[in-house]
Amino acid sequence: MRIRAFTGLRPTPELAPRVASLPYDVVTTEEARELAAGNPLSMLHVVRAEIDLPPGTDVHSDAVYAKAVENLKRLQAEGALVREEGPSLYVYQQQMGEHVQRGVVGLCHVDDYNNGLIKKHEKTRPDKENDRTRLTGDLSANSGPVFLTYKDNAEVNKLVAEACAAKPLIDFTAPDGIKHTVWRIAGGEALAKAFLPVPAFYVADGHHRSASAARVANERARANPNHTGEEDYNWFLCVFFPGSELKILPYNRIVQDLNGREPEELLGEISFTCEMEDGTPAPAEPGRVSMYLAGKWHSLKLEPPADTNPVARLDVEMLQQQVLGPLLGIEDPRTSDRIEFAGGIRGTDYLKQQVDKNGGVAFSMYPVTVQQLMEIADAGRIMPPKSTWFEPKLRSGLFIHTF
Numbered sequence: 001m002r003i004r005a006f007t008g009l010r011p012t013p014e015l016a017p018r019v020a021s022l023p024y025d026v027v028t029t030e031e032a033r034e035l036a037a038g039n040p041l042s043m044l045h046v047v048r049a050e051i052d053l054p055p056g057t058d059v060h061s062d063a064v065y066a067k068a069v070e071n072l073k074r075l076q077a078e079g080a081l082v083r084e085e086g087p088s089l090y091v092y093q094q095q096m097g098e099h100v101q102r103g104v105v106g107l108c109h110v111d112d113y114n115n116g117l118i119k120k121h122e123k124t125r126p127d128k129e130n131d132r133t134r135l136t137g138d139l140s141a142n143s144g145p146v147f148l149t150y151k152d153n154a155e156v157n158k159l160v161a162e163a164c165a166a167k168p169l170i171d172f173t174a175p176d177g178i179k180h181t182v183w184r185i186a187g188g189e190a191l192a193k194a195f196l197p198v199p200a201f202y203v204a205d206g207h208h209r210s211a212s213a214a215r216v217a218n219e220r221a222r223a224n225p226n227h228t229g230e231e232d233y234n235w236f237l238c239v240f241f242p243g244s245e246l247k248i249l250p251y252n253r254i255v256q257d258l259n260g261r262e263p264e265e266l267l268g269e270i271s272f273t274c275e276m277e278d279g280t281p282a283p284a285e286p287g288r289v290s291m292y293l294a295g296k297w298h299s300l301k302l303e304p305p306a307d308t309n310p311v312a313r314l315d316v317e318m319l320q321q322q323v324l325g326p327l328l329g330i331e332d333p334r335t336s337d338r339i340e341f342a343g344g345i346r347g348t349d350y351l352k353q354q355v356d357k358n359g360g361v362a363f364s365m366y367p368v369t370v371q372q373l374m375e376i377a378d379a380g381r382i383m384p385p386k387s388t389w390f391e392p393k394l395r396s397g398l399f400i401h402t403f
Contacts, residue, residue, distance in 0.1 A: 001108075001112065001117065001150070001195050001196065001198045001199075001200065001201055002108075002109060002112065002192075002195070002196065003089070003104070003106040003107060003108060003192050003195050003238075003240070004106060004107040004108075004109075004192065004235055005087035005088050005089050005106060005107075005185075005187060005188040005189075005192065006084075006087060006088070006106065006107050006232075006235070006237075006401050007083065007084050007085075007086055007087050007088070008083075008084055008088075008237075008399055008400050008401045008402060009076065009081045009082065009083060009084070009141075009399075009400040009402060010081065010082065010084060010170075010398060010399055010400065011041075011080055011081055011082075011170070011397060011398065012079065012080065012082055013169060013170050013171075015041060015080050016170045016172055016180075016182075016398065017172040017174065018039055018041040018042065018080070019041050019042065019043055019075070019080050019081065019397045019398075020043065020172075020174070020180065020395035020396070020397045020398050021035070021036070021042045021043040021044045021047070021395060021396050021397055022035065022044070022393060022395065022396070023047070023144050023393055023394060023395070023396050024044075024047035024048050024144065024396065025128070025208070026343075026393055027044075027048070029048060029050055029051060029059065032044045032048040032051050033048075033051040036048075036051055041075065041078075041080045042397075043075075043143065043395075043396045043397030044396075045067075045068075045071040045075075046068050046071050046072050046075070046139070046143055046396075046397075047068070047135075047143050047144060047396050049064050049065070049067040049068035049071055050064045050067075052067050052071065053067060059131070060127075060130075060131055060134075065134055065135060065138045066138075068135060068138065068139060069138055069139055072139055072141065072143070072400075081397075081400065084184075085186075086186060086187070087186075087187060087188070088184050088185060088186055088187070088188060089104055089105060089106045089184075089185045089188030089191050089192065090104070090105035090106075090169075090182055090183060090184055090185065090399060091103070091104060091105070091160050091163045091164055091182070091183040091185065092104075092105050092180070092181075092182055092239055092394075092398070092399075093164065093179075093180070093181040093182075093183075094178060094179065094180055094181075094392045094394075095178065095179040095181075096177070096178045096179075096247070096391060096392040097177075099247050099392075100245070101241055101245040101246060101247070101392075102160055102164065102241070102242075102245065103147075103239040103240055103241040104156070104160065104191060104195075104239065104240045105145065105182075105237070105238070105239050105240075105399050106188065106192065106238065106240070107235035107236060107237060107238065107401060108146075108148070108201065108235065108236055108238045109229075109234055109235055110213060110214045110217040110218075110234050110235070110236060111229065111234070112201075113210055113213070113214050113236075114214055116380075117200055117201065118148065118200070118201045118202075118203060118210065119200055119201065119202045119203065119374075119377035119378065120203050120207060120210075120377065120382075121202070121203065121373055121376050121377045121381070121382060121383045121387075122203075122207045122382060122383055122385070122387075123207075123334075123382055123385075124207050124208050124211050125208070128208045129208050129211050129212055129215070131208075132208050132209055132211075132212035133211075133212040133215045133216055135212075136209075136212050136213060136216045137216045137219065139402075140233075140402060140403055141400055141401060141402040141403070142209070142213060142236050142237035142400065142401040143396055143397070143400060144206075144209060144237075144394070144396040144397075145206070145209075145237045145238055145239045145394055145399060146203065146205075146206035146209045146210045146213070146236065146237065146238045146239070147203070147204045147205035147206045147238075147239055147241070147390060147394055148201040148202060148203060148204060148206075148238050148239065148240050148241070149201070149202050149204045149240070149241050149242070149243045149246055149370060149373075149374075150198050150200065150201050150202065150240055150241075150242060150243065151198070151199070151200075151242075151243055151374070152242040152243060152244050153194065153195070153197065153198055153242070155194040155197075156191070156194045156195060156198070156242070157242065159190060159191045159194055160191075163183045163185050163191075164183055166183060168181045168182060168183050169182050169183060169184045170182040170398065174395070178392045180395060180398070182398060195240070200378075201238075201240065202243075202373060202374055202377050203377075204241070204246065204373070204388070204390055205388075205390045205393075205394075206238075209236075210236065213236035214236075216233065217233050217234050217236075220233040220403075221233075221234075231403070232401075232402070232403035233403040235401070235403070236401065237399060237400070237401040239394055243370040243371075243374065244370075246370050246390065247390070247391055247392075248367045248368055248369065248370065248373075248388050248389065248390055249343065249344025249345055249367055249389040249390070249391050250282075250344040250364065250365040250366060250367040250368075250389065251316070251341055251342070251343060251344065251365060251386040251387055251388060251389045252341070252342045252343075252344065252346075252348075252351055252362065252363060252364050252365055253316075253319070253324070253333075253339060253340070253341060253342070253362065253363040253365070253386075254339065254340040254341075254342060254351060254354050254355065254360060254361075254362045254363075255324065255328050255330060255338060255339050255360050255361050255362075255363075256338050256339070256340070256358065256359070256360045257338060257359065257360050258328070258359075258360065258361060259327065259328045259329040261327075263293055263294035266293065266327065266328075266361070267293065267298070269327055270291075270300065270323060270327065273303075273322050273323065273326075273327070274300040274301055274302060274303065274322060274323070275300070275301035276298055276299065276300050276301075277298070277299050278296075278297070278298065278299065279291070279297040279298045279299030279300075280297055280299070281297055281348035281349075281351075281352070281364055282348055282364055282366075283299065283364060283365070283366045284366075285366065286315060286366050287301060287302055287304065287315065287318075287366075288300065288301055288302070288315075288366060289302060289315060289319055289363050289364065289365060289366070290348070290363070290364035291361060291362070291363050291364075292348075292351055292352055292355050292361065292362040292363075292364070293355070293361045293362075295356070300319075300323070302315060302318040302319060302322060303318070303322065304318065305318070305321075309379075309381065310372065310375045310376050310379055310381065311376055311381045311382070311383060311384070314368065314372065314376075314383065314384065314387065315365055315366055315368075316365060316368075316383075316384050316386075316387050317384050319363060319365070320333060320384060323363075324339070324363075328361070333384065333385055333386070334385045340354075341385070341386035342354075342362075343389040344365075344367065344389045344391075345389065345391055348364050351363075351364060367388075367389075368383075368387050368388050373388065
């Protein structure tokens with residue numbers, strides 16, 4: 001895989017804790033407005049610029065994108081974001097509790113995305129892809145990185161460890177308790193070369209950001225009669241993490257009603273479909289799902305299909321085919337308004353609280369593994385919606401690639 005150093009924007013070390021924000025897609029407009037209150041330096045003013053406009057403003061209106069451009073320029077004018085001294089790669093370390101992961105920050109080429117060397121496992125939603133395409137194009141910048149993973153490489157690991165022996169450029173703990181540390185690698189030639197034997201990258205998180213980067217590059221190429229493929233708009237911002245260091249949490253499900261059934265009736269029907277016994281809030285092994293219904297946890301053992309398709313054997317897909325579709329009437333989880341997806345960071349207490357309050361039924365999943373993600377992407381398959389929840393999340397605003 002080819003990666004490239006870049007001369008981008010970054011916050012000054014002392015202002016980094018105020019600039020760096022959660023990514024746009026894990027907060028609502030209301031949550032973003034609350035998080036950025038009293039902090040005009042937050043990157044949320046760029047990636048969620050509607051927070052600076054009257055409540056009720058259409059998040060896809062021209063005014064929102066214009067405000068994002070204005071705010072990015074303001075952050076530079078005020079000195080919160082500064083231009084790097086020269087082409088650089090970075091090591092970005094995150095620590096959440098005892099879990100530590102270290103990624104390399106650099107640029108990928110859109111041709112590698114378009115040609116399948118950067119492998120996808122999810123479909124994108126047109127509205128979200130259109131939104132990020134418009135924002136990226138109007139900013140002429142990647143305001144947040146794509147989260148990529150790869151099969152571990154010993155030489156990359158060695159060079160990353162050497163970089164982390166130096167004094168960090170940025171080091172702070174965010175309000176959510178996650179520690180963020182950044183080391184700069186000027187030039188980065190040796191590290192870029194070390195990635196050449198890596199056979200592929202896999203999109204872990206950021207399918208909409210990568211798709212929008214490719215679309216913007218295509219738009220710029222069509223408008224440039226002297227296009228060569230090496231212009232800055234052909235490259236987009238990524239963080240590359242070795243697969244062994246990643247932490248995937250489950251993506252749980254809440255169905256808002258029982259599809260016209262009483263709890264006892266649904267339990268009876270499920271018992272004909274799955275092996276069922278008393279359970280705990282979190283399943284102990286793959287192939288099992290914990291179900292919360294009518295004040296009690298149950299353990300369901302899903303029946304693996306004969307199909308060797310790696311998607312068909314995912315717990316989320318087996319649950320869909322054996323319970324959610326035939327019994328609860330959730331025919332398409334992408335479009336149904338009767339199902340809610342709850343990232344594992346919320347915990348199983350959230351599932352219980354929601355069902356106790358609103359009725360329905362909740363399913364606590366066993367997390368997908370990085371190996372499963374890679375196998376599905378290698379096979380050219382697509383995961384069911386909301387299959388993986390990666391933690392910790394990459395902060396926006398620590399690195400910005402402009403073009």
